[in-house]
Amino acid sequence: MAEITFKINKILRVPVDSPDLNPDSIVGKSLDEIRNIEIWEGNRKINLGEIFDVNGEQVDKIEDLSIRVIGDVSKVKRIGQNMSGGNIQIDGNAGMYLGNKMKDGSIIVSGDAGSWLGASMLGGRIEVKGNTGDFVGASYRGKSEGMKGGMILIHGDAGNEIGCWMKGGTIQIMGSSETYPGMHMKNGTIYIDKNCLCRAGAQMSGGKIIINGKIPEILPSFAIESIRGSARIDKEKIQGPFYLFVGDGNEDGEGRLYVRKEGNDDLKYCEDYLDMEV
């Protein structure tokens, strides 16, 4: 993989909007052409070169292109938007809309990432070592189609409404999630290794959510279906036992919500509604 590095060279006061900082807009361009790519700093048009020191050499095939962004770019929005290949590595904290509408390729963030990570994602892979904001893999406001494919892996915690209006793909949170994971979810898989604050799978109509840690309460419109020995994410199998709830009844949904049995004693009441002996 040939690498082009972008090292942030100034403290950003206002947000930067750089949807063209992605492999598709950089492949086949010379370093000077890359430096002259237009981006927005607040309401001013500037060039990439004005806030990044750009090094490396021209790469003509997108599969070989690896973009490395060094420094705190938490105020730089839409990195990797619409990318269809190649790799982006961010050493530091990333901004909002990272990998927005991404088709393919991969993004790795060593620090935290902002909200709307991988929103409306179609394919590819995003990995965040730290935490993320809200609306991971979600849809745009008013649209009823979120992430359709691809894979998002977050090692830290995630915010609210991850996988909102999700239609496919997989989101794995190794930490905890706040409220409403899988909100209005239609399909796809969400795995939360630790705890969920509340309201998992609210108004979901399909798809699968697995909560490995603790959740204080299940929404009243969900119904217990059975206790399963294990649950599957794509090919990987996780040993249970899990309570399996089906919902959201309010949307006549067939979403499947797996909640680990141990540690969730508050949910024991649902076992009375199971006809099979436990």
Add this chain to the structure above:
Amino acid sequence: MSSKIFQDIICTVCGCCCDNLEIEIKDGNISRAKNACAMSLGKLMNFNKERNEFPMVRNGDKLSKASLSEAIDKAANILADSKYPILYGWSLTSCEAIELGVELADCIGGVMDNTTGTCHGPGIIGIQDVGESTCTLGEVKHRADLIIYWGANPVHAHPNHMMRYSALSKGRFRATRKDRNVITVDVRMTDTAKISDSFIQIEPNKDYELLSAITATVKDLELEQDKVAGVPLEEIENLADIMVNCEFGIIFFGLGITMSLGKSRNIDMALSLVRELNKRTKFLIMPMRGHFNVTGANQVTAWQTGYPFAVDLSKGFPLYNPGDTSAVDILMRDECDAALVVASDPISNFPNQAARNLAKIPLITIDPHVTLTTLCSEVVIPSAHVGIETEGSIYRMDGVVLEARKFIEPPNGIVSDVEILQNLLNRVKKISK
């Protein structure tokens, strides 16, 4: 000095926009105001108190007197130089001023946001996912036999609401109070609950769960919990029955569910419940908008830019995403480098850290009163009170448009928001040519 009486004056305090005030003017002051509630009287009898008498510009650490053109010149330069300015407030001024505000934001490339973000913004986000079934207040007055106040306390926040538009009003098909069933759902027994027919006490931050349970019951699903949000199951079933069997029901929701845990999704669920109920009977929902023209701020911003609030015009086209382009979030991420606040006092209502970030950047405030925001500002320009000293179009909470009228001359040297903003816009256009 002779006294003069003005009829059918429109009140410019809360979202009710009562339009039957009768004002008596004596020696240039309001001596009596018939049909005005306590909050309205608070404004009508004291609008002259604690006013900014003249424009002020800060040099060093003190705000000192300046001429109108000096203040506008300084403000214009701040805005023209700014790389990411916020234009905030707008809910306590006229639509004509808001139209100029959007044009100014479009011209300088700033973020146009109004107080909806910290009021019923979550409600609008919910509507954008589910839609809403609503009406004008007269439909409630004429037809409603079931009125539910959810997380709203009109006795305190909209004192004339029940008398003019809902529970205590006389409608064509609902002549007396007995024809109406009034239910209040809140975390505490509010004064509104005390005059309702029944009160449902809900645990704080559990609105979504209760709404979800009621919707499930309306859909005849079997609930597996005997208590939801602290409300026993048969009380939920009873409420669901009342809702399904009414002829015309309405939910008025307040900040109780937009400001607590779940925010926009609480309203998303409430809208879904109402949509579900429309399969069985006639059911509507309406937000209790707080300020007299916050609805107008949404409408004007929406017809000019396509979006009701939190509109980022810095890239030459409108961008909307509350959470990214909304005032509190931008301030918490410390992303803006200048601000214009019109007819609002964010420094005394925003979370403290957001207020600090707002106070540390060049801040221009246009407001009749001395407020915490004006005291922290770089430039202060006093403006006339809409609906008292200047006229203007305002939108009631249900979207009905009224034209607030002028019946007292403003103090000399004090001009309207519209005139100030027009000057400011012209000056900015000259600078950025």
Add this chain to the structure above:
Amino acid sequence: MKSKSLKVNLVTGRSLVQGRLKEQGKLSEDYLNNVACCELNQDDLNALGIAKGQNVKISTDSGSVVVKASIGTQALEKGMAFMPYGPWAEFLVDPKTHSTGMPTYKGINATISPAMKEKVLTIEEIIEIIRSK
């Protein structure tokens, strides 16, 4: 047994007095007395060992502030506190908007402890804090 502090669920909101006074201007003594206050349930006050009108300190993850304690006219449950919107409540509000633009003004976990000796900040002092770099 007088417990030194009490866990409560804080709701900030509109009250008619605050609604009326905000229209009149926020520098008046009247405004301070009616807005720099926190309504509590009578039993909670007793548990804290303080009487109506004495000062208490409220703190949340976002900050803390000293205000006058009072009894809710609109019956407050045990474990609940109500404060009118305004410059004092602002220190306690959770700024996290969960990407909706709305900070959390209601349902905030807070702890309350007696602070008879401490003073309620005046508007000028609050402005000083806000403008301090």
Add this chain to the structure above:
Amino acid sequence: MRFLTSELLIKNGIIFDPINNVDGEKMDISIKDDKIVDKVSKGARVLDASGKIVMPGGVDIHSHIAGSKVNSGRILRPEDHEKDVEYKTKIKRSGVGHSIPSTFTTGYRYSTLGYTTVIEAAAPPLKARHTHEELNEIPILDKACYTLLGNNWFIMELLKENKLEECAAYVSWMLEATRGYAIKIVDPGGVEAWGWGNFITNLEDEVPNFSITPREIVVGLCKANKMLNLPHAIHVHTNNLGVPGNYQTTIETMDSVSNLYSGDKPIIHITHTQFTGFKGSSWLNLSSGAPEIADYVNKHKHVTLDLGQIAFGDTTTMTADGPFQFFLHKLSGNKWVNCDVEAETGSGIVPFTYRRSNYVNAIQWGIGLELALLVKDPWRIFMTTDHPNGAPFTKYPLVISWLVSKKAREKALAKINSSAKRRLDIPGMDREYTLSELAIITRAATAKALGLKNKGHLGIGADADVAIYDFNPSSMDPSKHYPKLKRAFGNAHYTIKGGKIISKKKEILDCVDGRTYWAKSRISKDLESSILENLKDMFEDSYTVRMSNYVIREDYLKIPEKIEVTAEV
């Protein structure tokens, strides 16, 4: 570059001006200030229009562009705006487009299609001020709005007691109070029944609590319209819209006023007739009722129609017909907004996508075109898409290509649902609209139907609204070269409004404010005072606003233009 002279000469254009019987002749058009004159001085600025079509500015008789319903649609659909934005320039304000454009974008995009006059199709009287505030902010276009009266409590009561003269006086007062242009009737009685969540299905159903039937409302208002001598006929959105078998309701509605017809001016206009031309008893056997409707219209001179043509793709349906929109919400499952207005009307919004593969949508596509091809008199059928219900107005060039070219229709037919194709008569229809007929149904006939004397033609004294399209009919055949025609009508070579050159291709060169027309029918003094008396207490118990706060003053409109007539009552 700015020209000092206010004179303009459009040279050698190929003129289509049906009102003045000019059909494709090479002529010059002279303009001075904002009027068309017979000649100009040598100093006039010259626009070379040789080899190009020159027509009067387009006049759109039915479009939802302003008002509380349209704005609720804008607020509802950020996802519709996100994909189609308008960048600001020195002259243009920024904005958003697709199915519900923001106000500025509406003005710019209509002018790049060569349209210069657009009528807002439905203004709820109580919220008419909102409509006018938005119309004031739509640049360039001249405009007006229709006042919704078909479910008005006071009118229903007056008609029930047969007080026809008081009803006419009240209508005259309402048009002045709301600065409206014509009587708009939507699902008469049905929206009032929807106030209780009920539905009205035919002209004979009684409206709950008012014991009047939709037929009596239509007939009563048609009589009132004639008494008041209003410039435009009653503009009717019939009952049962969007329901299979509703073509019969449409014909009954047209026939209910046939005996009132005298003189040569049509007295009833049925709007977006495609949605009301459904035959069959269910979605499965849905077929086109266009032949029957067209046959009736060909035999009766008192009726005019507009198409309400659909085009495939995503759009937003919005009408004052609350019950229909709820019906469409249940059908589609999409998000739904409903807003009932006290004592007057209602409204509903549902985003909707018309799909080629969908049997019902394909039949709807056919119904609209069959109506256009079967109604013989082009002066009584107008081209609309009921923007944005059938399609956004930016799709007009596509609809034009279907009307003028059989090949264009065949290309579209090849992709639609095959069983729908079999059931439609379109494949067998050969008629192709001539350019003159096209000018009639998009500007001349609509201006005439609206009674706007200075619009829709290029005669001396007409408003200087001109559209120049880069298509040479002498060297190219519209039927064969329809893609070129579509492109030409998609971005007018030049659009001139009030004598000013507004746009060249897609670029906006100048921005002016348009007029807002409203109709004033002067009635006798004593009738007026009798009405005013019992209006006051009607407001007391029916409305939540006072009468003095209901009336809109004339200078609330940016540039008001009163069209005054004298009533017979």
